[in-house]
Structures are given as structure tokens and as C-alpha cells.
Amino acid sequence: MIYIHGIGHFHPQNIISNSFLEDLDIGTNQQWIMERVGIENRRTVLPLEYIKRTKNQRPQEALEAALYTNAQTASIAALQAINESQIKKSDIGLIISGGCTPDSICPPEACTIAHALEIECPAFDLNSACSTIAAQINFINMMIPESLPDYILLVTPENNTRFVDYSDRSSAVLWGDCTTAMVISTKIHSRFRITKTTFTSSPSACDKVKFPVMKHFVQEGRTVQTFAIKKSISLIKYFREQIPLEETQSLLFIGHQANRLMLESICNLAEIRPENHLFNVDQYGNCGAAGAVSVLSMNQRHFRENEKIILGIVGAGLSWGGMLIEVGR
Numbered sequence: 332m333i334y335i336h337g338i339g340h341f342h343p344q345n346i347i348s349n350s351f352l353e354d355l356d357i358g359t360n361q362q363w364i365m366e367r368v369g370i371e372n373r374r375t376v377l378p379l380e381y382i383k384r385t386k387n388q389r390p391q392e393a394l395e396a397a398l399y400t401n402a403q404t405a406s407i408a409a410l411q412a413i414n415e416s417q418i419k420k421s422d423i424g425l426i427i428s429g430g431c432t433p434d435s436i437c438p439p440e441a442c443t444i445a446h447a448l449e450i451e452c453p454a455f456d457l458n459s460a461c462s463t464i465a466a467q468i469n470f471i472n473m474m475i476p477e478s479l480p481d482y483i484l485l486v487t488p489e490n491n492t493r494f495v496d497y498s499d500r501s502s503a504v505l506w507g508d509c510t511t512a513m514v515i516s517t518k519i520h521s522r523f524r525i526t527k528t529t530f531t532s533s534p535s536a537c538d539k540v541k542f543p544v545m546k547h548f549v550q551e552g553r554t555v556q557t558f559a560i561k562k563s564i565s566l567i568k569y570f571r572e573q574i575p576l577e578e579t580q581s582l583l584f585i586g587h588q589a590n591r592l593m594l595e596s597i598c599n600l601a602e603i604r605p606e607n608h609l610f611n612v613d614q615y616g617n618c619g620a621a622g623a624v625s626v627l628s629m630n631q632r633h634f635r636e637n638e639k640i641i642l643g644i645v646g647a648g649l650s651w652g653g654m655l656i657e658v659g660r
Contacts, residue, residue: 333472335523335656336418336482336514338628339411341404342374342615343508347492351379352503355386359500369591373507373616375492376404386497390545393493394434401434401488402447404510409448409486412512415631416482420450423514424480427467429458430489431542431619431647444486452480460542461587461646462530463487463620464513465653469530476517485513489619496547505590506548507616511624522659523631527573529566530652540647555649559589560597562651566643567601570655574639581607583640588612588622609640620646627656634658 349361349371364370376397377387387393405428413420426448428441433456435443441454459466467485488510497503515525536558540550563586571579584603586594591613598608611626618625623644634640636658643653 333468333525334516334519334521335525336516336521337412337415338624338631339408339415339512340625340628341407341510343376343399345375345377345379347373347375355497357498357500357503359504364504368504370504370613370616372614374509376490376508377492382497387495390494390547397490397493399490401440401490402443404490405444405486405488405512406447408510408512409484412514416514418482420448422482423450423484424452425483426450426452426454426486427457427483428486428488429456429463429467429620430487431460432491432494459646459648459650461619462644462648462650462652464624465530465644468525468654469528469652471517472528479517481516481518483515485515487511487620487624489621491619494542494548501552502548505617507618509615509618509621509625511621511628513624524657524659525654526657527570527655529569532648532650534648536649539649556593558649559587559593559645562645563597563643564601566651566653567641570641573655578639583607583609583638585609585623585626585640585642587644588626589617636660
């Protein structure tokens with residue numbers, strides 16, 4: 332059993348609206364975007380004037396132009412999660428970070444985040460692109476609880492617009508920036524309990540979606556979307572089988588926030604009722620590993636006792652996984 336004590340999220344202030352993208356003159360407009368991905372707005376760590384001027388043709392320059400580093404956005408989200416947990420920073424005994432575009436591999440980004448937070452504890456990266464949180468939770472679930480510290484901080488900095496080609500409309504319409512953080516424990520009880528986890532990969536398809544180092548995001552769009560729909564439905568089926576039949580109709584679902592139309596297709600095929608589907612991709616875009624967790628964070632004070640939530644995530648690798656969350660008092 333894993334207990335969630337607090338969640339935090341940070342969306343940067345700059346908004347990439349559909350009208351902003353239309354003004355870039357890359358062959359897109361409001362109707363084109365809404366018919367294909369259903370996204371109205373996205374957030375970015377980049378200055379909007381920089382995107383207009385350069386269309387982000389040189390990702391190395393974008394790192395310098397960005398208003399925040401990953402460690403800075405991670406600190407904001409982490410402090411929210413710690414405050415929600417009603418603990419002190421010094422109570423954190425382990426920090427694990429991961430995401431699509433870390434600022435550094437050496438040192439591990441978790442160490443730069445720990446330094447920014449002024450926390451002295453073991454810190455390392457565990458990354459599986461957009462499915463990172465599923466990998467992290469499943470990893471913790473397989474460990475001996477007694478060997479772990481009381482509180483663990485999981486962080487997913489996803490400032491991916493720094494690596495988006497804004498002359499490519501297929502990528503430009505998708506991505507937004509967000510960082511999330513979660514304080515968990517295998518020992519100390521809380522209102523949110525993760526009762527089931529799963530994580531799987533199919534490495535033979537590892538070349539289908541990529542953020543190459545210091546290069547632009549690329550993917551085989553149709554292939555990846557078909558994979559995402561198929562595996563999301565299989566995750567919903569798997570978690571439904573873990574609970575009594577009479578409770579399955581009231582299950583809440585949070586999927587990978589890739590695009591709204593894909594999520595609606597998943598819900599239709601898996602018979603998830605609209606009122607049971609929680610999402611924010613329409614206003615924040617595809618935020619990679621941070622997307623689904625940000626939906627959970629934005630709703631954490633609204634969940635009611637006895638509700639159950641499926642968090643189902645897919646990502647590069649190709650990988651997929653998730654968790655079943657039960658809400659207590």
C-alpha cells in the first residue's frame with residue numbers, strides 16, 4: 332500500500348493560445364486545432380516574443396531564454412506538495428525525479444532539485460518519459476516498505492516547450508509546460524491510498540516518439556495515438572477487475588493528457604461516463620509526465636470518501652502503466 336499525502340503542480344504564466352499559434356503563420360487556426368486535438372491553450376516557460384521571433388529553431392538557445400529551470404519549477408510544485416502534506420521539508424527522506432527533458436543527466440536532476448529545496452537526502456532519477464509517475468510508483472510498490480524513509484518526494488518537471496519546433500504545426504499545437512510533485516509514504520496512512528499499480532514496456536517500439544538530446548520532439552503521430560488508445564483501454568479494464576462489479580460504474584478516470592479528442596475516444600470505447608472523466612488538457616496542453624498528476628492535484632480537495640480513481644498513463648518507450656487510488660476519510 333502506498334499513501335499519497337500531498338500533491339503540487341505549477342503551470343508557468345505565459346499562455347500559448349490558438350490565436351497565438353495562428354499568428355505564427357504555420358498553417359493552423361482555431362478550427363484546425365480544435366478538430367484535431369481539442370486544445371485551446373497551453374503554458375510555456377519560454378517568453379512569447381522569443382517564440383514569435385525564432386519559432387524555437389535552436390533548442391540550446393531556448394534553454395537560455397527560458398524563464399525557469401526545471402529545478403525552479405520543481406521547487407514550486409514540491410513546496411505545494413509538502414505544504415499539502417502538512418510536514419516539514421526535513422521530513423523528506425528520498426527524492427526521485429523524472430520526465431521527458433531533464434536539464435542534466437549528471438548530476439541527476441533529483442539532486443539539483445534537492446539542492447534548490449535545501450533538502451539533504453538520497454536523490455536519484457527514475458525516468459520513463461510521459462509514463463514516469465507510473466514507473467516511479469510501481470518501483471516504490473515493489474520495494475520493502477521497512478527499507479524506505481517515512482516520506483518520499485516524487486517530482487516530474489516537464490518544461491518540454493523548450494524542445495518544440497514552432498514551425499511544425501503538428502507539434503506546436505500539442506505541448507504545454509507543467510511540473511508536478513507528490514509526497515508519498517509506504518508507512519504513514521493518509522486519505523489517499525494507492526491499492527494497485529502496474530507498469531509495462533514494449534522496447535521494440537522505442538523509436539516511435541522521441542525527445543532527442545538538444546533536438547526537437549518527433550513522433551509517428553498515428554502509430555502513437557493508436558497505441559495510446561489501445562493501452563489506456565487495457566489499463567481501465569485491468570483496474571476495473573480489481574474492484575467489486577457494483578463499484579465499476581462510479582470509477583473516476585484520469586488519462587494521459589495527450590489531447591482531448593484522444594481522451595474522449597478512450598472514454599467512449601471504455602464506457603467511461605463524461606461526468607467520471609477528469610481532464611485539463613484543453614487548457615494546458617500535453618504536459619508529458621506531469622499532465623495526469625496535475626489533474627489529480629487540481630482536484631485533490633474535491634474527491635469524496637469511498638471514491639476510486641484510475642490513473643492510466645502511456646508514454647515513450649513505448650511504456651504504459653498506472654494506479655488505482657481509493658479515497659478514505
